[in-house]
Amino acid sequence: MAAKKKLIKKEAVGNPTARARNELGLISDGSIEYTYDDNGLVDWRKMVKQEFLVPNKQKTKETDISNLADKDLLILLGGIKNLAQIRGFSKVEYRVYSAAPDYVMTSCGITWLPNYETENKEVYFEALADASMSNTKSFARNFLAAIAENRAFVRCVRNFLRINVVGQDEMGDASLLTESNSASTATSAADPHSLLSSVMQEKGVSFDDLKKKLVTEGKIKEFEYKSLQDIPKSQIFALIKRLKTIKG
Known part of the structure:
Protein backbone atom coordinates (compact mmCIF):
# COMPACT_ATOMS: atom_id res chain seq x y z
CA MET A 1 0.00 0.00 0.00
CA ALA A 2 1.46 3.31 -1.06
CA ALA A 3 2.22 5.72 1.75
CA LYS A 4 0.08 8.82 1.88
CA LYS A 5 1.82 11.98 0.87
CA LYS A 6 2.13 14.54 3.61
CA LEU A 7 0.57 17.82 2.60
CA ILE A 8 2.81 20.82 3.11
CA LYS A 9 1.07 24.10 3.70
CA LYS A 10 2.87 26.89 1.87
CA GLU A 11 3.06 30.33 3.33
CA ALA A 12 1.39 33.08 1.35
CA VAL A 13 3.74 35.10 -0.78
CA GLY A 14 3.67 38.85 -0.21
CA ASN A 15 1.66 40.66 2.43
CA PRO A 16 -0.54 38.15 4.30
CA THR A 17 -2.75 40.96 5.58
CA ALA A 18 -3.41 42.43 2.12
CA ARG A 19 -7.07 42.54 1.14
CA ALA A 20 -8.59 42.39 -2.32
CA ARG A 21 -9.46 45.81 -3.72
CA ASN A 22 -11.47 46.84 -6.77
CA GLU A 23 -10.56 49.32 -9.50
CA LEU A 24 -11.52 52.19 -7.16
CA GLY A 25 -9.00 51.04 -4.56
CA LEU A 26 -11.75 50.01 -2.13
CA ILE A 27 -11.87 46.68 -0.29
CA SER A 28 -14.01 44.37 -2.39
CA ASP A 29 -14.47 41.27 -0.21
CA GLY A 30 -17.76 42.54 1.20
CA SER A 31 -16.42 42.98 4.73
CA ILE A 32 -16.48 46.78 4.64
CA GLU A 33 -19.53 48.98 4.15
CA TYR A 34 -18.34 52.37 2.95
CA THR A 35 -20.11 55.64 3.71
CA TYR A 36 -19.79 58.61 1.33
CA ASP A 37 -20.16 62.37 1.67
CA ASP A 38 -21.98 64.76 -0.66
CA ASN A 39 -18.90 65.03 -2.89
CA GLY A 40 -18.75 61.30 -3.48
CA LEU A 41 -15.65 60.84 -1.33
CA VAL A 42 -15.45 58.30 1.46
CA ASP A 43 -16.69 59.85 4.71
CA TRP A 44 -13.89 58.51 6.87
CA ARG A 45 -15.27 60.18 9.98
CA LYS A 46 -18.42 58.09 9.71
CA MET A 47 -16.30 55.01 9.13
CA VAL A 48 -15.04 55.20 12.72
CA LYS A 49 -16.68 52.45 14.75
CA GLN A 50 -18.57 53.54 17.87
CA GLU A 51 -16.41 51.28 20.01
CA PHE A 52 -13.41 53.48 19.21
CA LEU A 53 -15.05 56.76 20.31
CA VAL A 54 -14.98 58.08 23.89
CA PRO A 55 -16.01 61.37 25.56
CA ASN A 56 -13.37 64.07 25.93
CA LYS A 57 -13.45 64.38 29.72
CA GLN A 58 -11.60 67.68 29.55
CA LYS A 59 -14.62 69.18 27.77
CA THR A 60 -17.71 67.32 28.95
CA LYS A 61 -19.15 65.20 31.75
CA GLU A 62 -21.55 63.46 29.36
CA THR A 63 -20.83 59.73 29.04
CA ASP A 64 -23.21 58.85 26.20
CA ILE A 65 -21.26 59.48 22.98
CA SER A 66 -24.48 59.57 20.95
CA ASN A 67 -25.28 62.88 22.66
CA LEU A 68 -21.91 64.47 21.89
CA ALA A 69 -20.67 66.54 18.97
CA ASP A 70 -17.34 65.71 17.33
CA LYS A 71 -15.60 68.48 19.27
CA ASP A 72 -16.41 66.66 22.51
CA LEU A 73 -15.21 63.25 21.33
CA LEU A 74 -11.88 61.46 21.14
CA ILE A 75 -10.81 58.60 18.88
CA LEU A 76 -8.89 55.71 20.42
CA LEU A 77 -5.65 54.56 18.79
CA GLY A 78 -7.32 51.30 17.76
CA GLY A 79 -9.83 53.25 15.69
CA ILE A 80 -7.09 55.13 13.86
CA LYS A 81 -5.25 51.89 13.10
CA ASN A 82 -8.48 50.32 11.84
CA LEU A 83 -9.09 53.23 9.45
CA ALA A 84 -5.51 53.09 8.18
CA GLN A 85 -5.89 49.39 7.40
CA ILE A 86 -9.18 49.98 5.57
CA ARG A 87 -7.76 52.88 3.54
CA GLY A 88 -4.67 50.86 2.72
CA PHE A 89 -0.98 51.78 2.91
CA SER A 90 2.31 50.30 1.78
CA LYS A 91 4.78 51.97 4.11
CA VAL A 92 5.03 53.86 7.41
CA GLU A 93 8.14 55.87 8.29
CA TYR A 94 9.17 57.72 11.44
CA ARG A 95 11.83 60.39 11.86
CA VAL A 96 13.03 61.96 15.10
CA TYR A 97 13.73 65.69 14.77
CA SER A 98 14.38 66.53 18.39
CA ALA A 99 15.16 64.28 21.34
CA ALA A 100 15.86 65.35 24.90
CA PRO A 101 15.00 63.94 28.34
CA ASP A 102 12.02 66.29 28.56
CA TYR A 103 11.06 66.76 24.90
CA VAL A 104 10.72 64.64 21.74
CA MET A 105 9.54 65.70 18.27
CA THR A 106 8.78 63.02 15.69
CA SER A 107 7.27 62.84 12.23
CA CYS A 108 5.21 60.02 10.76
CA GLY A 109 5.01 59.57 7.01
CA ILE A 110 2.61 57.13 5.37
CA THR A 111 2.61 56.00 1.75
CA TRP A 112 -1.07 55.45 0.93
CA LEU A 113 -2.27 53.01 -1.69
CA PRO A 114 -3.85 54.48 -4.83
CA ASN A 115 -7.63 54.90 -4.85
CA TYR A 116 -10.21 57.00 -6.67
CA GLU A 117 -9.93 59.80 -4.08
CA THR A 118 -6.32 60.40 -5.16
CA GLU A 119 -6.97 59.85 -8.87
CA ASN A 120 -5.58 56.33 -8.48
CA LYS A 121 -2.15 57.67 -7.57
CA GLU A 122 0.02 56.61 -4.65
CA VAL A 123 0.24 59.46 -2.14
CA TYR A 124 2.80 60.18 0.58
CA PHE A 125 1.53 62.20 3.55
CA GLU A 126 3.49 63.29 6.61
CA ALA A 127 2.63 64.87 9.96
CA LEU A 128 4.63 66.20 12.89
CA ALA A 129 3.93 65.75 16.61
CA ASP A 130 5.73 66.20 19.91
CA ALA A 131 5.63 65.06 23.51
CA SER A 132 7.00 66.94 26.48
CA MET A 133 6.70 67.08 30.24
CA SER A 134 4.12 69.83 29.79
CA ASN A 135 1.77 68.05 27.38
CA THR A 136 1.74 64.50 28.74
CA LYS A 137 0.38 63.09 31.98
CA SER A 138 1.15 60.53 34.68
CA PHE A 139 3.22 57.52 33.52
CA ALA A 140 3.29 58.78 29.91
CA ARG A 141 6.02 61.21 30.96
CA ASN A 142 8.35 58.23 31.12
CA PHE A 143 7.69 57.30 27.49
CA LEU A 144 7.91 60.56 25.57
CA ALA A 145 9.35 58.97 22.42
CA ALA A 146 6.54 56.42 22.20
CA ILE A 147 3.91 59.08 22.88
CA ALA A 148 5.34 61.38 20.19
CA GLU A 149 5.38 58.46 17.73
CA ASN A 150 1.73 57.58 18.42
CA ARG A 151 0.67 61.22 18.18
CA ALA A 152 2.42 61.66 14.84
CA PHE A 153 0.77 58.51 13.48
CA VAL A 154 -2.68 59.56 14.69
CA ARG A 155 -2.27 63.07 13.29
CA CYS A 156 -1.03 61.76 9.95
CA VAL A 157 -4.02 59.43 9.52
CA ARG A 158 -6.57 61.96 10.78
CA ASN A 159 -5.39 64.80 8.59
CA PHE A 160 -5.07 62.69 5.47
CA LEU A 161 -8.53 61.20 5.93
CA ARG A 162 -10.10 64.58 6.79
CA ILE A 163 -11.20 63.61 10.30
CA ASN A 164 -11.70 66.47 12.75
CA VAL A 165 -12.16 64.37 15.88
CA VAL A 166 -9.01 64.56 18.02
CA GLY A 167 -7.18 61.35 18.86
CA GLN A 168 -6.99 60.39 22.52
CA ASP A 169 -3.23 59.97 22.14
CA GLU A 170 -2.94 63.63 21.13
CA MET A 171 -4.37 64.85 24.42
CA GLY A 172 -2.20 66.15 27.23
CA ASP A 173 -3.07 66.93 30.82
CA ALA A 174 -4.99 70.22 31.00
CA SER A 175 -3.97 70.66 34.64
CA LEU A 176 -0.35 70.94 33.58
CA LEU A 177 -0.91 74.05 31.50
CA THR A 178 -0.36 76.23 34.58
CA GLU A 179 2.93 74.58 35.47
CA SER A 180 5.08 77.07 33.62
CA ASN A 181 8.33 76.92 35.55
CA SER A 182 9.42 73.36 34.85
CA ALA A 183 7.87 73.31 31.40
CA SER A 184 9.12 76.60 29.96
CA THR A 185 12.04 75.04 28.08
CA ALA A 186 9.91 72.30 26.52
CA THR A 187 7.19 74.76 25.63
CA SER A 188 9.66 76.92 23.74
CA ALA A 189 11.08 73.90 21.95
CA ALA A 190 7.58 72.76 21.04
Missing part, protein backbone atom coordinates in the same frame (compact mmCIF):
# COMPACT_ATOMS: atom_id res chain seq x y z
CA ASP A 191 7.02 75.88 18.92
CA PRO A 192 7.62 74.85 15.28
CA HIS A 193 8.95 78.33 14.46
CA SER A 194 11.54 77.98 17.24
CA LEU A 195 12.59 74.61 15.89
CA LEU A 196 12.90 76.01 12.35
CA SER A 197 14.97 78.91 13.66
CA SER A 198 17.24 76.48 15.51
CA VAL A 199 17.82 74.36 12.40
CA MET A 200 18.49 77.47 10.29
CA GLN A 201 21.13 78.64 12.77
CA GLU A 202 22.66 75.17 12.78
CA LYS A 203 22.92 75.20 8.98
CA GLY A 204 23.96 78.85 8.69
CA VAL A 205 20.86 79.86 6.73
CA SER A 206 19.40 83.33 7.28
CA PHE A 207 15.74 84.25 6.90
CA ASP A 208 16.62 86.33 3.81
CA ASP A 209 18.43 83.33 2.28
CA LEU A 210 15.43 81.11 2.93
CA LYS A 211 12.96 83.65 1.59
CA LYS A 212 15.04 84.28 -1.56
CA LYS A 213 15.19 80.54 -2.26
CA LEU A 214 11.41 80.15 -1.91
CA VAL A 215 10.76 83.15 -4.16
CA THR A 216 13.17 81.81 -6.80
CA GLU A 217 11.41 78.44 -6.75
CA GLY A 218 8.05 80.15 -7.14
CA LYS A 219 6.82 78.81 -3.79
CA ILE A 220 5.94 82.27 -2.45
CA LYS A 221 5.60 85.85 -3.64
CA GLU A 222 8.42 88.30 -2.91
CA PHE A 223 6.63 90.18 -0.13
CA GLU A 224 4.58 87.29 1.26
CA TYR A 225 6.74 86.62 4.34
CA LYS A 226 8.08 89.51 6.40
CA SER A 227 9.41 87.38 9.26
CA LEU A 228 9.89 83.77 10.28
CA GLN A 229 6.60 83.89 12.19
CA ASP A 230 4.72 84.51 8.92
CA ILE A 231 5.59 81.04 7.65
CA PRO A 232 2.55 78.76 8.10
CA LYS A 233 3.11 75.88 10.52
CA SER A 234 1.88 73.52 7.81
CA GLN A 235 4.97 74.39 5.72
CA ILE A 236 7.56 74.44 8.48
CA PHE A 237 8.08 70.69 8.57
CA ALA A 238 8.88 70.53 4.85
CA LEU A 239 11.38 73.38 5.25
CA ILE A 240 13.05 71.68 8.21
CA LYS A 241 13.29 68.49 6.19
CA ARG A 242 15.05 70.33 3.35
CA LEU A 243 17.39 72.19 5.69
CA LYS A 244 18.41 68.92 7.35
CA THR A 245 19.79 67.71 4.01
CA ILE A 246 22.30 70.58 3.87
CA LYS A 247 25.74 69.23 4.67
CA GLY A 248 27.65 71.15 7.26
Whole structure:
Protein backbone atom coordinates (compact mmCIF):
# COMPACT_ATOMS: atom_id res chain seq x y z
CA MET A 1 0.00 0.00 0.00
CA ALA A 2 1.46 3.31 -1.06
CA ALA A 3 2.22 5.72 1.75
CA LYS A 4 0.08 8.82 1.88
CA LYS A 5 1.82 11.98 0.87
CA LYS A 6 2.13 14.54 3.61
CA LEU A 7 0.57 17.82 2.60
CA ILE A 8 2.81 20.82 3.11
CA LYS A 9 1.07 24.10 3.70
CA LYS A 10 2.87 26.89 1.87
CA GLU A 11 3.06 30.33 3.33
CA ALA A 12 1.39 33.08 1.35
CA VAL A 13 3.74 35.10 -0.78
CA GLY A 14 3.67 38.85 -0.21
CA ASN A 15 1.66 40.66 2.43
CA PRO A 16 -0.54 38.15 4.30
CA THR A 17 -2.75 40.96 5.58
CA ALA A 18 -3.41 42.43 2.12
CA ARG A 19 -7.07 42.54 1.14
CA ALA A 20 -8.59 42.39 -2.32
CA ARG A 21 -9.46 45.81 -3.72
CA ASN A 22 -11.47 46.84 -6.77
CA GLU A 23 -10.56 49.32 -9.50
CA LEU A 24 -11.52 52.19 -7.16
CA GLY A 25 -9.00 51.04 -4.56
CA LEU A 26 -11.75 50.01 -2.13
CA ILE A 27 -11.87 46.68 -0.29
CA SER A 28 -14.01 44.37 -2.39
CA ASP A 29 -14.47 41.27 -0.21
CA GLY A 30 -17.76 42.54 1.20
CA SER A 31 -16.42 42.98 4.73
CA ILE A 32 -16.48 46.78 4.64
CA GLU A 33 -19.53 48.98 4.15
CA TYR A 34 -18.34 52.37 2.95
CA THR A 35 -20.11 55.64 3.71
CA TYR A 36 -19.79 58.61 1.33
CA ASP A 37 -20.16 62.37 1.67
CA ASP A 38 -21.98 64.76 -0.66
CA ASN A 39 -18.90 65.03 -2.89
CA GLY A 40 -18.75 61.30 -3.48
CA LEU A 41 -15.65 60.84 -1.33
CA VAL A 42 -15.45 58.30 1.46
CA ASP A 43 -16.69 59.85 4.71
CA TRP A 44 -13.89 58.51 6.87
CA ARG A 45 -15.27 60.18 9.98
CA LYS A 46 -18.42 58.09 9.71
CA MET A 47 -16.30 55.01 9.13
CA VAL A 48 -15.04 55.20 12.72
CA LYS A 49 -16.68 52.45 14.75
CA GLN A 50 -18.57 53.54 17.87
CA GLU A 51 -16.41 51.28 20.01
CA PHE A 52 -13.41 53.48 19.21
CA LEU A 53 -15.05 56.76 20.31
CA VAL A 54 -14.98 58.08 23.89
CA PRO A 55 -16.01 61.37 25.56
CA ASN A 56 -13.37 64.07 25.93
CA LYS A 57 -13.45 64.38 29.72
CA GLN A 58 -11.60 67.68 29.55
CA LYS A 59 -14.62 69.18 27.77
CA THR A 60 -17.71 67.32 28.95
CA LYS A 61 -19.15 65.20 31.75
CA GLU A 62 -21.55 63.46 29.36
CA THR A 63 -20.83 59.73 29.04
CA ASP A 64 -23.21 58.85 26.20
CA ILE A 65 -21.26 59.48 22.98
CA SER A 66 -24.48 59.57 20.95
CA ASN A 67 -25.28 62.88 22.66
CA LEU A 68 -21.91 64.47 21.89
CA ALA A 69 -20.67 66.54 18.97
CA ASP A 70 -17.34 65.71 17.33
CA LYS A 71 -15.60 68.48 19.27
CA ASP A 72 -16.41 66.66 22.51
CA LEU A 73 -15.21 63.25 21.33
CA LEU A 74 -11.88 61.46 21.14
CA ILE A 75 -10.81 58.60 18.88
CA LEU A 76 -8.89 55.71 20.42
CA LEU A 77 -5.65 54.56 18.79
CA GLY A 78 -7.32 51.30 17.76
CA GLY A 79 -9.83 53.25 15.69
CA ILE A 80 -7.09 55.13 13.86
CA LYS A 81 -5.25 51.89 13.10
CA ASN A 82 -8.48 50.32 11.84
CA LEU A 83 -9.09 53.23 9.45
CA ALA A 84 -5.51 53.09 8.18
CA GLN A 85 -5.89 49.39 7.40
CA ILE A 86 -9.18 49.98 5.57
CA ARG A 87 -7.76 52.88 3.54
CA GLY A 88 -4.67 50.86 2.72
CA PHE A 89 -0.98 51.78 2.91
CA SER A 90 2.31 50.30 1.78
CA LYS A 91 4.78 51.97 4.11
CA VAL A 92 5.03 53.86 7.41
CA GLU A 93 8.14 55.87 8.29
CA TYR A 94 9.17 57.72 11.44
CA ARG A 95 11.83 60.39 11.86
CA VAL A 96 13.03 61.96 15.10
CA TYR A 97 13.73 65.69 14.77
CA SER A 98 14.38 66.53 18.39
CA ALA A 99 15.16 64.28 21.34
CA ALA A 100 15.86 65.35 24.90
CA PRO A 101 15.00 63.94 28.34
CA ASP A 102 12.02 66.29 28.56
CA TYR A 103 11.06 66.76 24.90
CA VAL A 104 10.72 64.64 21.74
CA MET A 105 9.54 65.70 18.27
CA THR A 106 8.78 63.02 15.69
CA SER A 107 7.27 62.84 12.23
CA CYS A 108 5.21 60.02 10.76
CA GLY A 109 5.01 59.57 7.01
CA ILE A 110 2.61 57.13 5.37
CA THR A 111 2.61 56.00 1.75
CA TRP A 112 -1.07 55.45 0.93
CA LEU A 113 -2.27 53.01 -1.69
CA PRO A 114 -3.85 54.48 -4.83
CA ASN A 115 -7.63 54.90 -4.85
CA TYR A 116 -10.21 57.00 -6.67
CA GLU A 117 -9.93 59.80 -4.08
CA THR A 118 -6.32 60.40 -5.16
CA GLU A 119 -6.97 59.85 -8.87
CA ASN A 120 -5.58 56.33 -8.48
CA LYS A 121 -2.15 57.67 -7.57
CA GLU A 122 0.02 56.61 -4.65
CA VAL A 123 0.24 59.46 -2.14
CA TYR A 124 2.80 60.18 0.58
CA PHE A 125 1.53 62.20 3.55
CA GLU A 126 3.49 63.29 6.61
CA ALA A 127 2.63 64.87 9.96
CA LEU A 128 4.63 66.20 12.89
CA ALA A 129 3.93 65.75 16.61
CA ASP A 130 5.73 66.20 19.91
CA ALA A 131 5.63 65.06 23.51
CA SER A 132 7.00 66.94 26.48
CA MET A 133 6.70 67.08 30.24
CA SER A 134 4.12 69.83 29.79
CA ASN A 135 1.77 68.05 27.38
CA THR A 136 1.74 64.50 28.74
CA LYS A 137 0.38 63.09 31.98
CA SER A 138 1.15 60.53 34.68
CA PHE A 139 3.22 57.52 33.52
CA ALA A 140 3.29 58.78 29.91
CA ARG A 141 6.02 61.21 30.96
CA ASN A 142 8.35 58.23 31.12
CA PHE A 143 7.69 57.30 27.49
CA LEU A 144 7.91 60.56 25.57
CA ALA A 145 9.35 58.97 22.42
CA ALA A 146 6.54 56.42 22.20
CA ILE A 147 3.91 59.08 22.88
CA ALA A 148 5.34 61.38 20.19
CA GLU A 149 5.38 58.46 17.73
CA ASN A 150 1.73 57.58 18.42
CA ARG A 151 0.67 61.22 18.18
CA ALA A 152 2.42 61.66 14.84
CA PHE A 153 0.77 58.51 13.48
CA VAL A 154 -2.68 59.56 14.69
CA ARG A 155 -2.27 63.07 13.29
CA CYS A 156 -1.03 61.76 9.95
CA VAL A 157 -4.02 59.43 9.52
CA ARG A 158 -6.57 61.96 10.78
CA ASN A 159 -5.39 64.80 8.59
CA PHE A 160 -5.07 62.69 5.47
CA LEU A 161 -8.53 61.20 5.93
CA ARG A 162 -10.10 64.58 6.79
CA ILE A 163 -11.20 63.61 10.30
CA ASN A 164 -11.70 66.47 12.75
CA VAL A 165 -12.16 64.37 15.88
CA VAL A 166 -9.01 64.56 18.02
CA GLY A 167 -7.18 61.35 18.86
CA GLN A 168 -6.99 60.39 22.52
CA ASP A 169 -3.23 59.97 22.14
CA GLU A 170 -2.94 63.63 21.13
CA MET A 171 -4.37 64.85 24.42
CA GLY A 172 -2.20 66.15 27.23
CA ASP A 173 -3.07 66.93 30.82
CA ALA A 174 -4.99 70.22 31.00
CA SER A 175 -3.97 70.66 34.64
CA LEU A 176 -0.35 70.94 33.58
CA LEU A 177 -0.91 74.05 31.50
CA THR A 178 -0.36 76.23 34.58
CA GLU A 179 2.93 74.58 35.47
CA SER A 180 5.08 77.07 33.62
CA ASN A 181 8.33 76.92 35.55
CA SER A 182 9.42 73.36 34.85
CA ALA A 183 7.87 73.31 31.40
CA SER A 184 9.12 76.60 29.96
CA THR A 185 12.04 75.04 28.08
CA ALA A 186 9.91 72.30 26.52
CA THR A 187 7.19 74.76 25.63
CA SER A 188 9.66 76.92 23.74
CA ALA A 189 11.08 73.90 21.95
CA ALA A 190 7.58 72.76 21.04
CA ASP A 191 7.02 75.88 18.92
CA PRO A 192 7.62 74.85 15.28
CA HIS A 193 8.95 78.33 14.46
CA SER A 194 11.54 77.98 17.24
CA LEU A 195 12.59 74.61 15.89
CA LEU A 196 12.90 76.01 12.35
CA SER A 197 14.97 78.91 13.66
CA SER A 198 17.24 76.48 15.51
CA VAL A 199 17.82 74.36 12.40
CA MET A 200 18.49 77.47 10.29
CA GLN A 201 21.13 78.64 12.77
CA GLU A 202 22.66 75.17 12.78
CA LYS A 203 22.92 75.20 8.98
CA GLY A 204 23.96 78.85 8.69
CA VAL A 205 20.86 79.86 6.73
CA SER A 206 19.40 83.33 7.28
CA PHE A 207 15.74 84.25 6.90
CA ASP A 208 16.62 86.33 3.81
CA ASP A 209 18.43 83.33 2.28
CA LEU A 210 15.43 81.11 2.93
CA LYS A 211 12.96 83.65 1.59
CA LYS A 212 15.04 84.28 -1.56
CA LYS A 213 15.19 80.54 -2.26
CA LEU A 214 11.41 80.15 -1.91
CA VAL A 215 10.76 83.15 -4.16
CA THR A 216 13.17 81.81 -6.80
CA GLU A 217 11.41 78.44 -6.75
CA GLY A 218 8.05 80.15 -7.14
CA LYS A 219 6.82 78.81 -3.79
CA ILE A 220 5.94 82.27 -2.45
CA LYS A 221 5.60 85.85 -3.64
CA GLU A 222 8.42 88.30 -2.91
CA PHE A 223 6.63 90.18 -0.13
CA GLU A 224 4.58 87.29 1.26
CA TYR A 225 6.74 86.62 4.34
CA LYS A 226 8.08 89.51 6.40
CA SER A 227 9.41 87.38 9.26
CA LEU A 228 9.89 83.77 10.28
CA GLN A 229 6.60 83.89 12.19
CA ASP A 230 4.72 84.51 8.92
CA ILE A 231 5.59 81.04 7.65
CA PRO A 232 2.55 78.76 8.10
CA LYS A 233 3.11 75.88 10.52
CA SER A 234 1.88 73.52 7.81
CA GLN A 235 4.97 74.39 5.72
CA ILE A 236 7.56 74.44 8.48
CA PHE A 237 8.08 70.69 8.57
CA ALA A 238 8.88 70.53 4.85
CA LEU A 239 11.38 73.38 5.25
CA ILE A 240 13.05 71.68 8.21
CA LYS A 241 13.29 68.49 6.19
CA ARG A 242 15.05 70.33 3.35
CA LEU A 243 17.39 72.19 5.69
CA LYS A 244 18.41 68.92 7.35
CA THR A 245 19.79 67.71 4.01
CA ILE A 246 22.30 70.58 3.87
CA LYS A 247 25.74 69.23 4.67
CA GLY A 248 27.65 71.15 7.26
